[in-house]
Amino acid sequence: MATRVSRLFAAFALLLVAACSDTVVSSPPATDRFYYPTGLAIRHVDLTTGLGCVGGSASCQTQLLVASSNFDLRYDPATGGTVIAVDVDKALATPLAPLVAPALLGVARIGSFGGALAIVDEDSCPGWQTTLGKAAQALVASRSQNALYRVNIDAQGSLTCGAGCRVPLEAALGDPYGVAVACGTFPPAAGGTPVAQSLAFVTYLRAPNSEGFLSRIDLAAADNPRTLVDLLTVPTHSAVFDPVSTRLYVTERFAAIGYTPLRWITLAAPGNVAARNIFDVIRGSELRGMALSSDSAPGVPPSRAYLALRIYDVDQATSTGVRPSDDLAGALAVMDLQESPDGQPSTRILNVVPMDRGATEIRVVPRDLDPTTRKPRVDPVLGRPKRDLVAVTCTDDGTVALYDDEIGVVARVFDICDAISSDAGDAGAPPPCDPGDPLVGKQPFGLAVEALANGHARLYVGSFDRSWVNVIEIDPLQPSAAPVAWARIGPERQ
Amino acid sequence: MTTKRPIALLALALACSSSSSVGSRFDGPAAAVSFTGFTGKATGIGSYVAVASTRGDELRILDPSDLEPVLSPGVAFPLSIPTAPRPLLLAAASLGDGQADVLVAVSGVGSPFFSAGSGPSLQVIETWSPTNRVAYDVPLEGVLGAGSEIIALAGVQASPGVAARILVGAIGASGGQLAAVEFARATDGTGAVVAQALTAASVNQLGFAPLDIAVEPAAIQPDGSTVPGTHLYIATRDPIGAAGVFGVAQLDTSTGAPQTWVPAPLNALAPTVAVAAGFVDDRLVDSSDPCSPDRFGGVPSLFVYAALDESACGSDKPIDCGIVTIDPARVGATTQLAADPARPVPPPATAPAGGNPTPVPAQDYRAPMPVPGNPTHIAIGKAPATGAQRVFTDSKIPSTACPTSSSALSPLLKIAPGTGQRYTSAVAMVTSIDGRVYWLDLSRFGPMSDVSTMKGSTRVAVTAASSIAVASTDFRFGLWNDAPPFGASSFTPSVTVDSAVLPGTIDVWPGFTDTGAWSVVYQGALPSLSARPGVLAASAGNVYAAIQSDIGGTALPTSSARWAVGAKLSDPGLGVRAGDIVVLSDLGCETTVAAVVPPDATGATVGVAAPGGAVQIAPATCLPTLGAGQFQATTITLRAAGLVLANDRLGYLGRPGIGTTADPEDQVFAVAWSDETALAQDTTDPLAPERLAIARKARRLYYPSDGPCPIPGATAGSQGTLQVGCYTGFPRLSEPFAPGPVIRFRVGVVPPTVPDPANPTPPLVRGAGVVFTTQTGLSATFRQPNTGGALPSGVFSYDRTSLSGHQDDPIRFFVPYLDDLVLFFSPSESSGSQTTIR
Secondary structure (H helix, E strand, O other): OHHHHHHHHHHHHHHHHHHHOOOOOOOOOOOOOOOOEEEEEEEEEEOOOOOEOOOOOOOEEEEEEEEEOOOOOOOOOOOOEEEEEEEHHHHHOOOOOOOOOOOEEEEEEEOOOEEEEEEEOOOOOOOOOOOOOOOEEEEEEEOOOOEEEEEEEOOOOOEEOOOOOEEEOOOOOEEEEEEEEEEEEEOOOOOOOOEEEEEEEEEEEEOHHHEEEEEEEEOOOOOOOEEEEEEEEOOEEEEEEEOOOOEEEEEEOOOEOOEOEEEEEEOOOOOOEEEEEHHHOOOOEEEEEEEEOOOOOOOOOOOEEEEEEEEOOHHHHHHHOOOOOOOOEEEEEEEEOOEOOOOOEOOOEEEEEEEOOOEEEEEEEOOOEOOOOOOEOEEOOOOEEOOOEEEEEEOOOOEEEEEEOOOOEEEEEEOEOOOOOOOOOOOOOOOOOOOOOEOOOOOEEEEEEEEOOOOOEEEEEEEOOOOOEEEEEEOOOOOOOOOOEEEEEOOOOO | OOOHHHHHHHHHHHHHOOOOOOOOOOOOEEEEEEEEEOOOOOOOOEEEEEEEEOOOOEEEEEEOOOOEEOEOOOOOOEOOEEOOOOEEEEEEEOOOOOOOOEEEEEEOOOOOOOOOOOOOEEEEEOOOOOOOOEEEEEEOHHHHOOOOEEEEEEEEOOEOOEOEEEEEEEEEOOEEEEEEEEEEEOOOOOOOEEEOOOOHHHEEEOOOOOOEEEEOOOEEOOOOOEEOOOEEEEEOOOOEOOOOEOEEEEEEOOOOOHHHOOOEEEEOOOOEEEEEEEEEOOEOOOOOOOOHHHOEOOOOEEEEEEEEOHHHOOOOOOOOOOEEEEOOOOOOOOOOEOOOOOOOOOOOOOOOOOOOOOOOOOOOOOOOEOOOOOEEEEEEEOOOOOOOOOEOOOEOOOOOOOOEOOEOOEOEEEEOOOOOOEEEOOEEEEEEOOOOEEEEEHHHOEEOEOOOOOOHHHOOEEEEEEEOOOOOOOOEEEEEEOOOOOOOOOOOOEEEOOOOOHHHHOEEOOOOOOOEEEEEEEOOEOOOOOOEEEEEEEEOOEEEEEOEEEOOOOOOOOOHHHEEEOOOOOOHHHOOOOOOEEEEHHHOEEEEEEEEEOOEOOOOOOOOOEOOOEEEEOOOOOOOOOOOOOEEEEEEEEEOOOEEEEEOOOEEOOOOOEOOOOOOOOOEEEEOOOOHHHHHHOOOOOOHHHHHHHHHHOOOOOOOOOOOOOOOOOOOOOHHHOOOOOOOOOOOOOOOOOOOOOEEEEEEEEOOOOOEOOEOOOOOOOOOEEEEEEEOOOOEOEEOOOOOOOOEOOOEEEEOOOOOOOOOOOEEEEEEEOOOEEEEEOOOOOOOOOEEEO
């Protein structure tokens, strides 16, 4: 008994000492693993030219870039985040292993609480590398630093965050999160002459009086000139750019009961902010991620948008005056973006598909791509390309859903490891996969999609809690079928 | 011993409890179905409701008599029937022998319990004993193919010579399929249901994805017996058959193996996502019988009701959205949509003071029943099998003076929308993505309403109107007040600008006029064409204007890829015509439209590509000088040459003239439906495309259920006794059910109140006119849970009259919601009586 008391006393004393300490040990972030990953992005890089290429072709490297958030501040609270680039094919050879060369291509240190990750390169911004002569960059906003990080990516995937990498954002706003790249020829202001521009738009999860703002940053200019775009009420969450219509769509978070706006601005015709209140159709909905369909012909705006929705209890919110911390359900809304004669997207809700709780990130998976043009092929029966497969991470319930927009139903859900199978884990997923655990790992969050040359697609799903990234190869034409291959990149968080 | 005692005491306490108020504890209910079988709650066979908890990977069973769950053996919790992960679909079918039904569940992930793999399968629940577990699995991968997914399920009761079937709609590598799994009673005396062997003949290669399956119900015969239905109806987004028809597929199952059933397309003019079938006794349509809305033919007919795919319906499509009525008996017709029951009423022999109503023809098909939000599931409810709520006799009900007629073939049920109780032969409950369950009165072809369409402050009406003020020296626009008020001894038609009088000068029509804001403005900007960014371009000596923006890039100006279209100027729905006014505000320039130019993808006409069309504008000195192929950004407004009518929802609606005489027919302007097919085929009238666009906006919204004039029970000598105009505010209306115009009025002008002697006839003022607002007179009846209620996942009707203590119950509906509750309500009971089961 005496020994037990002594141990308790010793532990208490240690805690007391720790509590009285006024110094914080600040360690640099780990560079051989993801750590609470958030944003994911995929690049295909021709190692001989440094430009884009078709995945799976000779000398074409698939690079996965992952933003780690340092969510528990285990590392330096200010700059304990990272952006890590890996060679996917090499990393797949050593699943769950610490990331080292040659699989590890580069690491850059950024602020903690990083959010979405966007790439600016020749593919996303024509002329960026060839005309402007600039290096490809990974763009990540840090909530702890209230800054946008512009991490240079060299031809081999090495990352650097040197001078000019950290771009301060609006001091009066908080929690920058979403990043979208918008390149094209737009007038700088209403009535102005269109000029070529390379822009990044950053969303803010928090703003005084729950207002909605974007930062518009001129990426091509030397000093990162920044302007504030006022989107009226409701804080912004994610932004998606359509280069054909030049519309920038912005999802917005909860600010008031009864108002869930999806807003858009048209960069070619600046001045007006248009909005569609999703709450009018889907009671209790709050927006998260958004994706645009890929099935339109070249030069035609996307026909549909896919919106990840969280559904909260309106009655509880009304009685308490705040949004409940938990959700009733999740959903995927399919929105019609067909152009009306007046030039505005229809924005009619075509379908609402139940999802698990915590629907967050969303990506389209193109199907039946022409191997030459890399555009969706026209289905001979339908007379148009097949509609997209849509992947959604449902963070709260730990699942990933594949919605088949051609049929209008969920084709597959990656939910939990088989509760019946043996200790070897689930037959359909790689270990570790203990019975009852989420198949993709707890809290799936970040999402990226890669179209492969063989017609298949890879889903990259980051498990925020387990800190690995699932690489799941599927046949988009057979979404209900078992994955073709599945591995996890990065060691499990301990 | 020490630890066992409290547990024993707890168990004893629970066992002694008089109420099983443990709650149902649903976890994401995705489906529900009623079945007959055994449970641990009662010793004999009984009727229950199975609910699939998709997040809990289990089924719960409800006792519909008390809405309490069947408890687990431990009593402290509701019974859980573990299933394969994510049970999503349920179906049950009677084997027709009075014993337990077959009950099956389908999970999103194949069953790991019995199948070798995780392919599609049916999990058969043990209903024939209180064990209530997944008894066995019927693997379907062998007949449906690897990777197939089950997306629809339906049960078909056994009938003479045909076993009970579970119909399985699936999609796989070979496309859409329908499998029929047959079940029989075990011969070993256990009462078990046994799945029959599946073969290739059990599967029909549909060629389209079956999203929902409805089974033709049994028909009541004159002798009271019933004849089982033999048809299936399948909703699909895909084209059906070789002709590529969109609608519902009908399969005749009376002969042959499932493999040989040929899907016959029922053309609904659009794809469908949900379907139900039922025998409905339509109300009588008789403009000479004021009680006709409450009288029925007495012989129900089979109709199929389907929810249209929202992506293929609307005012810019061949049919509006909602629930369509399909008449399978219309074989050989272009469409199998039921005929429009509303016929035009012939004008009275003597035109009423103020003029006849605008004649509007019947539509080609019965208008879809509108459902706010997007409809997701449909269930039909009829009168209960027995009891006081099954009505045959002529009964007067509180809301009408008209007795209801019915027949033995067509029992009625009571409905209780906010407007009062009534009888009908069938209702449909439609779930919507907005979380509500909307009520449709199938015998009266439309939604029930909680407010009166024809009477009081809620009726369809102009709620406010005003004349836009002008200088006292200018002419002011007003409307002709042609119809004398009831009882007026003398009346002279005149143009009014009085806001108190103006609403009465505008005719609205029940079932056609929607809630909205309207404007009739002289030289008003065409809807959505005010101050839009655009370009001027020149070609062949002409100047063109297009509402589009230069998005640069490497594409040439003669490529469509160079431009982001702001508005499709050549779209007839926008109403741009030659002679309209073009205002280039930034250039201080005004001219007119010389011609409307169709889309020009290469710039051959316009000089630059104009993918949305353009207008050729008349020469003017204020225009910039542009060389061929040159273009210049500008800001464009297009104004009508004269008056233009616009609505905030419908946009452009035409161009009224100005009535100058007291003749009530002089320059009457009406927005009214006309034959869309004829307009689409009209190649002689250059305005036919514009008229077609307007006609589509003037379709019927719903069918009112008020009776024709005179109003039954009206006091002698009162307005209600009139043959025309018996309803206050509708001077030209004799039958609310008849088609009519969306809006009708006559514009006039009032001379300057202080004429300028130097300019006694000034030109009409741009921007002057009349603005008004309307309301539709419909508030769709619905039910929703008292709290929560997100994403209803199904609906079915339930008749409790066979249950002890519920012999006189009305018909009821169960609606599972994914936020862990099931809604239970009756259309015969008023709002507030619904029960939320959690």
